[in-house]
Amino acid sequence: MPEPMGFYTDTTVCIGCKACEVACKEWNQLPATNGGRSKLSGDSYDNTRRLDGIHWRHVKFIEQFDAERRQGRWLMMSDVCKHCVRAGCLEVCPTGAIIRTEFDTVVIQSDVCNGCRDCIGACPFGVIDINPVSGTAQKCTLCYDRMRAGMTPACAQACPTASINFGPIRELKQKAQARVEQLHGRGERGAYLYGDDEKMLGGLNSFYLLVDKPEVYGLPPDPKMPTRNLKRGSLWSALGAVVVGVVGLISLRSRRDVNV
Amino acid sequence: MFQIVKRHFARYTPEMVERVTGCPRDTFLKVAETLLASSGADRTTSFAYAVAWTQHTNGPQIIGCAALLQLLLGNVGRPGAGIMALRGHASIQGSTDIPTLYHSIHGYMSHPSALKKHDTLANWLAAETSARGYWANTPKFMISYMKSMYGEAATRDNDFGYEWHPKIIGDHSHLPMFVAMNEGRVKGMLCIGQNPATSINALVERRGLGKLEWLVVKDNWVTETATFWKTAPEVKSGTVKLGDIKTEVFFFPSAQVAEYDGSFTNTQRMLQWHYKAAEPPGDCRSDLWFTHQLAKRLKQMYANSTAPRDAGFKALTWDFDPDPSLPHEPGEVPPTAGDPDGLKILKEINGYYSDEPTKHVASFGDLKDDGSTTCASWIYCGVFPAPGQNRSASRKADPPGTPGAQLGWGYAWPANRRIMYNRASADLNGRPWSERKKWVWWDGEQKKWVGLDVPDFAATKPPTAKANPDAIGLDGLSGTDPFIMKTDGKGWLYVPSGLVDGPLPTHYEPAESPVRNPLYKQQASPVYKYWKREDNALVQPGDSRFPIVITTYRLTEHYLAGAMSRFNPWLTELQPELFIEMSPELAAEKSIANLDWVRVSTPRSSIRAKALVTRRLRPFTIDGRVVHHVGMPWHWGYEGLVTGDVVNELTSLVADPNVSIHEGKAFVCNVEKV
Numbered sequence: 026m027p028e029p030m031g032f033y034t035d036t037t038v039c040i041g042c043k044a045c046e047v048a049c050k051e052w053n054q055l056p057a058t059n060g061g062r063s064k065l066s067g068d069s070y071d072n073t074r075r076l077d078g079i080h081w082r083h084v085k086f087i088e089q090f091d092a093e094r095r096q097g098r099w100l101m102m103s104d105v106c107k108h109c110v111r112a113g114c115l116e117v118c119p120t121g122a123i124i125r126t127e128f129d130t131v132v133i134q135s136d137v138c139n140g141c142r143d144c145i146g147a148c149p150f151g152v153i154d155i156n157p158v159s160g161t162a163q164k165c166t167l168c169y170d171r172m173r174a175g176m177t178p179a180c181a182q183a184c185p186t187a188s189i190n191f192g193p194i195r196e197l198k199q200k201a202q203a204r205v206e207q208l209h210g211r212g213e214r215g216a217y218l219y220g221d222d223e224k225m226l227g228g229l230n231s232f233y234l235l236v237d238k239p240e241v242y243g244l245p246p247d248p249k250m251p252t253r254n255l256k257r258g259s260l261w262s263a264l265g266a267v268v269v270g271v272v273g274l275i276s277l278r279s280r281r282d283v284n285v
Numbered sequence: 286m287f288q289i290v291k292r293h294f295a296r297y298t299p300e301m302v303e304r305v306t307g308c309p310r311d312t313f314l315k316v317a318e319t320l321l322a323s324s325g326a327d328r329t330t331s332f333a334y335a336v337a338w339t340q341h342t343n344g345p346q347i348i349g350c351a352a353l354l355q356l357l358l359g360n361v362g363r364p365g366a367g368i369m370a371l372r373g374h375a376s377i378q379g380s381t382d383i384p385t386l387y388h389s390i391h392g393y394m395s396h397p398s399a400l401k402k403h404d405t406l407a408n409w410l411a412a413e414t415s416a417r418g419y420w421a422n423t424p425k426f427m428i429s430y431m432k433s434m435y436g437e438a439a440t441r442d443n444d445f446g447y448e449w450h451p452k453i454i455g456d457h458s459h460l461p462m463f464v465a466m467n468e469g470r471v472k473g474m475l476c477i478g479q480n481p482a483t484s485i486n487a488l489v490e491r492r493g494l495g496k497l498e499w500l501v502v503k504d505n506w507v508t509e510t511a512t513f514w515k516t517a518p519e520v521k522s523g524t525v526k527l528g529d530i531k532t533e534v535f536f537f538p539s540a541q542v543a544e545y546d547g548s549f550t551n552t553q554r555m556l557q558w559h560y561k562a563a564e565p566p567g568d569c570r571s572d573l574w575f576t577h578q579l580a581k582r583l584k585q586m587y588a589n590s591t592a593p594r595d596a597g598f599k600a601l602t603w604d605f606d607p608d609p610s611l612p613h614e615p616g617e618v619p620p621t622a623g624d625p626d627g628l629k630i631l632k633e634i635n636g637y638y639s640d641e642p643t644k645h646v647a648s649f650g651d652l653k654d655d656g657s658t659t660c661a662s663w664i665y666c667g668v669f670p671a672p673g674q675n676r677s678a679s680r681k682a683d684p685p686g687t688p689g690a691q692l693g694w695g696y697a698w699p700a701n702r703r704i705m706y707n708r709a710s711a712d713l714n715g716r717p718w719s720e721r722k723k724w725v726w727w728d729g730e731q732k733k734w735v736g737l738d739v740p741d742f743a744a745t746k747p748p749t750a751k752a753n754p755d756a757i758g759l760d761g762l763s764g765t766d767p768f769i770m771k772t773d774g775k776g777w778l779y780v781p782s783g784l785v786d787g788p789l790p791t792h793y794e795p796a797e798s799p800v801r802n803p804l805y806k807q808q809a810s811p812v813y814k815y816w817k818r819e820d821n822a823l824v825q826p827g828d829s830r831f832p833i834v835i836t837t838y839r840l841t842e843h844y845l846a847g848a849m850s851r852f853n854p855w856l857t858e859l860q861p862e863l864f865i866e867m868s869p870e871l872a873a874e875k876s877i878a879n880l881d882w883v884r885v886s887t888p889r890s891s892i893r894a895k896a897l898v899t900r901r902l903r904p905f906t907i908d909g910r911v912v913h914h915v916g917m918p919w920h921w922g923y924e925g926l927v928t929g930d931v932v933n934e935l936t937s938l939v940a941d942p943n944v945s946i947h948e949g950k951a952f953v954c955n956v957e958k959v
Contacts, residue, residue, distance in 0.1 A: 042841045046855075051855065061853070062927055065895050088900060094900060095309075097900070
């Protein structure tokens, strides 16, 4: 069994070139929005806006300034499926289309998916959506086909600045820790890793180095599994069952009364 | 000279910088202090600029300023130093080395000109050869080049065919060529991989195209230039009648770079060979194929001509057909039928012995001025030193972590030197300035220059060597003169010759500017080039109708005029529509909201674009007054998957006086909500 593999994305060196988006689409043969004739979004240089069934990589652009606009920075981040160790999508999939691979990554098998959309609501990151071509739920496979052939995923291969790093999770974590320390040493105290430890959904096999709060990047600060409500939900179910039972008993009794 | 430089720049105080440019004093000082802190024995600084630095009427002054700074800071000829032009194309360096420039022939020699004393070979040599420095070897390079042009027909008796060589009769650069076209002085045009229909003052360029008798467009896609006669906005609107355009247009579909063998030369002067990976689809053919087939057909056409003007064409050597007896390597994609043999061209460029063509010239030091050597481009001599040794295809990397020069990766001209003028990496005594920055140094025991790179200096000339004032060539330079291409071996702080617009960099406003030059009475460069035409009117300084500064640029998602990107859906969805970036302050002043349609006007044209309001743009405060500016990417046109107005319709035909580069980076406009 190979060891867990994944991505470590260092957002501090992302230049927003979107080579990852294009490489992903080329390898996975994903169509463009409206055949390429899309609309200007008006939101910085981001015109694809989100991850969905035909955008498995997405580069976010965040423009930040101080009050007088003397200082500014342009944060860029290449977003992708997090390949959670405890994956909500996998948990809720009723057909078994979503599997955990030998690389500890999460893959949707298009030929098993029935397009029920349960996984779309279950993902706390909003990664999954229906691909209109196949009519099934789709997302990043971490280039499962390339990995099985011993190759690097297309996006990481195309990244010119090594913002997207691919490899065994164990090695990526060491690399990422060293980078955080380097940045702290240079005075960038805000640098931290998002999703590298088990507290977040058992660990994200695609984790990030960020320099601002998760919300700034459109990431949930504390993502939860869809099962998080299970306990409370089941209590309500039990209570509901009791109520139904009591009501039933009462109605039976009253019916009996009528019969008598 | 240093005193002159100091005196000249004394008035360029941080306060003056802020007043003239709007760049805050603190920011300027931070940049200056960073440069100083990062230069010295143990540190070097490199300037890497994109072409924005050159696209000004004073572009060479800006580059000259960087050169002056680097010389003063000791940042030339040393690792991590220098000035790097980030080119707009993969092989722009290659296209100046083996030039597509009108004013030079291979290896930076002057193109024979009717305007100079170039009437005979002897006069050309007299005008172009320096007594001291490496250019003393010019006759060897020139005569080897003439042998490459005319082969056996080039003999000492006929001045090696110099009479046949074409001569330039003026400025034949891009802008004046389109002016000439407008005036009916150009009959036809081969337009290969260029899209002038969307180029500088695009309406003038399209008008010029409409005056041609014939036009050949060779590109990957049917570009705006190929369809200017039917799809351009002025034709669609009826301003120009389709029937009035008589130009006959031929379209040749192009192969992509992975579909033929060839080489790239990058900004470090490094040649890298690339191999054909796939057969081009359908009728698509490489530029090599087109040029080769055209030359063969023309030679056949002129073969029986007795006209004296055709003698040169008849004498021209053209022997690049692939040798059918040579088998292909396994896995190699065979050349497309009709393609020339790329290695034969590389051999012609590298050079060989005229009487023994199978023997290649190993180094430009071996070139002769007697016709015994043939070499198209002396600076590339050594890239192919023997049959089977194409050094541009070499891919031997130095081990990671070593301060290697990567001498086994590709081939850098001249002589595989990775850093030019690298004698400067050692002090006057020939010792490295520091351990960390050692590169090339004098080895007293071996009595020669050694190091990590190929020394760019007379190999055995000791640091103590005195210049011989009576000698010619390198002997005229001392052991402490690193700049061997210069006649005095020195880096020039003050440039007495070679530049048209003056010896020291000086601040001038662009040809169009909303502000008066606070430094001098002279507003803009007194010698910039301008082509006076009704459709090329300029805004006078302070004209309130056009108060906004505009700059144009490229996006990472698109390439140039879009022929390689606006036809690809994966790229067009990333940047689908033309936009104009502006500050919230300007947007508020003009009641423009994000994504509103905006009209942008100059005296040349007016176009539409969507507003992209961003805090990244901040109004300037220049000489105490608020000046707004806007920015527009210029990738769009009327062909392709996504279309948009042609931004270059706004620009004007003005150019710097040295190399005729336009000023698309700074001019003025007005902006209104539609």
